[in-house]
Structures are given as C-alpha cells and as structure tokens.
Amino acid sequence: MTSAEIKGKILNDAVFIGLRSAIGVIFIVHGISKFNPGFVNFLTNTGxxxxxxxxxxxxxxxxxxxxxxxxxxxxxxxxxxxIMLGAIFYVKGAQSLTGDGGVEFELMLLASSIVIMIAGPGRISIAQAIKKLPRCLH
Structure with missing residues (x-):
C-alpha cells in the first residue's frame, strides 16, 4: 500500500467521524432543548x-x-x-431556501444524514469495532 493510499484512508476516516460527530452533537443539543416546556407551546401552535x-x-x-x-x-x-423532512415541509412549509423560514440548515442536515445512511459510519466507530453487527446496523 502506498503512502498516498494510507493518507487517503486516514483522511476518509477523519471526515466520517467529523461528519457523524457534528450531526450527532447538533441533534443532541436540539433534542435536549425540546424537553423545555416552551416547546409544547410551539407544537400546539403548529397543530x-x-x-x-x-x-x-x-x-x-x-x-x-x-x-x-x-x-x-x-x-x-x-x-x-x-425529522428533517418534517421540519422542511410541515414546520417551515418549504417557504424559501434562505431568510425567514429558510430551510438551508435543514437541507444540509438532511444531505449529511443521507451521506452517512449510504456510506455508513466509517472505520472509526463502535459498529466497526463490533464486527458481528450486520452491515445494515452499522
């Protein structure tokens, strides 16, 4: 294996752990904030x-x-x-891409999630360490 191939694989692994971590942290923070009683008012206002x-x-x-x-x-x-499709079409009504009611953030999270859904979590993951998990569960 050449040096370029090794560096490419290391970079690929770093990208996937970074992407997974970024999306994960965003959803952890957003999920915790939804336990706030004020979120109930938002839900009832949206029906x-x-x-x-x-x-x-x-x-x-x-x-x-x-x-x-x-x-x-x-x-x-x-x-x-x-969740992102619901946020784009139900909550924000897909009004515009940018500005008030813009869905650019939700689209980025959706696109990033689809990348992980298709490519998997990468080699730096617990699923990779546990080789007995079926590939669909990675």
Whole structure:
C-alpha cells in the first residue's frame, strides 16, 4: 500500500467521524432543548399534539448519541432524515431556501444524514469495532 493510499484512508476516516460527530452533537443539543416546556407551546401552535413533545425530543436525542458513537448509524440517519423532512415541509412549509423560514440548515442536515445512511459510519466507530453487527446496523 502506498503512502498516498494510507493518507487517503486516514483522511476518509477523519471526515466520517467529523461528519457523524457534528450531526450527532447538533441533534443532541436540539433534542435536549425540546424537553423545555416552551416547546409544547410551539407544537400546539403548529397543530401538533402536545403529547408528541417527548417522542420528538427522544427522536432527536437518541439518534444523535448513537451517531456520535457510531452505533446504528444508518438507522439513526433514517430517523433524522424523516425529522428533517418534517421540519422542511410541515414546520417551515418549504417557504424559501434562505431568510425567514429558510430551510438551508435543514437541507444540509438532511444531505449529511443521507451521506452517512449510504456510506455508513466509517472505520472509526463502535459498529466497526463490533464486527458481528450486520452491515445494515452499522
């Protein structure tokens, strides 16, 4: 194996752990903030039942944690993609790409999640360390 191939693989691993960690931390922070009682007011104003507060918060928090560690990354990004599609089309109504009501941040999270969903978590992950997990659970 040449030096360039080794450097390329190391860079690839660093990119995936960075991407996973960035998305994971964003969703951990957003998930924790949804446990705030003020989020219930937001839900009721958008027509979503208040009982959905805990499921929505957990649907962001748990996949975020799993992404940081690189466990069940593909399943986590599927859930995150569903959440982002809901945020884009239901909450923000896909009004515009930028400005008030813009969806550029949600689109970036959706695109990044799809990359991990397709490519997997990378070699620096707990799923990679546990070789017995089926590939679809990586």
């Amino acid at each position: 979503i039942p208040a009982e959905m507060q805990i499921p929505i918060a957990l649907a962001e928090l748990i996949p975020g944690i799993l992404l940081v560690f690189g466990v069940l990354s593909r399943l986590s990004t599927v859930l995150i993609s569903i």
